[in-house]
């Protein structure tokens with residue numbers, strides 16, 4: 001079943017949260033589907049952790065409703081909710097063994113010893129820690145500890161697993177490895193995962209859908225590709241990756257599309273899907289991602305070309321970023337190029353011919 005066809009697991013109905021005078025959640029309305037890997041993404045202080053905690057029952061809301069699996073959670077304490085949380089600082093008990101840590105949440109269930117052993121074994125297997133049950137928890141690496149915390153949450157078979165920046169304490173390599181493992185694990189167990197992160201790359205890699213939050217509101221909720229290709233505002237476009245912005249003017253708008261003139265690029269015809277945001281404020285801006293344009297080398301030709309001067313060159317090994325000041329514009333735009341062996345190197349100050357594509361342009365108005 002595709003995620004779109006799945007039933008609703010979480011529903012926020014106009015959720016507001018005040019801390020004293022501070023309005024931390026400003027009317028959140030959204031649904032999260034069963035079995036979905038969903039991320040709350042946004043800068044520090046935008047309210048993503050607060051929203052996650054309203055699902056867990058650690059935070060009372062000021063107005064609105066949080067529904068889980070069709071039930072209004074008002075007055076339902078955290079320990080009676082079908083959710084479990086994995087924290088940023090993986091709170092495992094260093095003086096217990098791995099198996100004791102994992103079985104900790106089941107201690108109240110008073111299961112027969114064999115069943116407990118079996119369930120702990122299953123949970124350890126799931127997170128790739130088979131055979132490590134007898135190990136002292138303090139003797140584990142950061143990555144292994146995070147797995148213990150996951151196993152401890154999964155053993156309770158929650159309907160929803162809440163993950164608050166679970167990978168932020170790990171180094172880059174380990175984090176990337178755990179990202180892939182978490183995706184696999186989520187597919188395997190089929191539980192709804194809700195991840196809080198401020199790392200846009202992490203959200204793009206892991207999620208079925210992402211809610212981008214700013215200042216207590218959801219700015220856009222969409223799948224990763226839509227967020228990246230069709231951001232509805234400059235703010236979202238800028239938060240998810242890099243986007244070049246050029247001031248633009250709408251010349252004509254009708255059934256054929258939107259005819260736009262952008263500084264440095266010239267005229268183009270866009271279709272309505274390329275202006276996904278609502279009209280707001282004054283002025284219009286055309287945006288495109290650095291990888292959707294290229295620098296043309298001698299002999300190369302393109303349907304759409306623009307001229308500029310190289311302002312800066314930043315070498316990244318597999319890629320080089322060229323900052324190019326297009327003729328007739330003030331601020332440079334960025335173009336990223338894969339470094340293919342044998343390609344000539346362009347220096348600062350050199351004139352450059354740019355190929356760009358109207359299909360990659362997004363309009364913000």
Ligand SMILES: Nc1ncnc2c1ncn2[C@@H]1O[C@H](COP(=O)(O)OP(=O)(O)OP(=O)(O)O)[C@@H](O)[C@H]1O
Nearest residue numbers: 019022024042043044045046047048049050051198
């Ligand atoms: N208990 C509290 N009392 C008062 N203000 C709070 C409380 N908890 C959070 N806030 C404020 O509410 C806002 C949202 O906090 P929240 O922790 O949800 O942000 P966040 O997006 O998760 O940020 P971070 O990534 O830094 O954790 C912040 O401005 C924060 O200072």
